[in-house]
Amino acid sequence: MTAKNRRVGFALALGVAGMVGLSYASVPLYQLFCQVTGYGGTPKIGEPVAEATGDAIGHIITVTLDANVNPDLDWDFKPGVHNIDVALGEETLAIYSARNMGDTAVTGTAVFNVAPYKAAQYVSKIDCFCFSEQRLNPGEEVPMPVSFYIDPEILDDPDTAYLENIILSYTFYPSRTAAETDEDLDETNG
Secondary structure: OOHHHHHHHHHHHHHHHHHHHHHHHHHHHHHHHHHHHOHHHOOEEOOOOOOOOHHHOOOEEEEEEEEEEOOOOOEEEEEOOOEEEEEOOOOEEEEEEEEEOOOOOEEEEEEEEEEOHHHHHHEEEEEEHHHOOEEEOOOOEEEEEEEEEEOHHHHHOOOOOOOOEEEEEEEEEEOHHHHHHHHHHHHHHO
């Protein structure tokens, strides 16, 4: 085999390895992209509160709070109120509650989105129960707060300037990473 053939073979092997690596990294990179940009209905996370100026001062958008539970999770999950009037640029606290209706401890994880999708890039979560898994014992009920704000720049975007209502939606699922741990704990305690 000539040196040129070895270089070509090495370059091809390196290219294949790079593609395999990118395929494994694509899901977390896409999730990060969505969180940073608000693409696909994913609110931004951890952004500093943007102060309202000009026309945005005192401008109110109604946020409808939506709560859903996957059928595989025996929880009752609901918002404390269904609608909150949010002034642009002001931090707002919404409280959901979750109750484990089952007879075993279960860990759940929440996924979230914003509708309409084009408004997601202007919704920033400061703190949220959805940032970590939630474990509930049988019959346990806990408050689940989310702190967020709506960026005043929503009024500068012709695709969102007219919005009067935004939906902030959460769906709880059984946690895949904690499922084995929950089963192990139940067997140990049972």
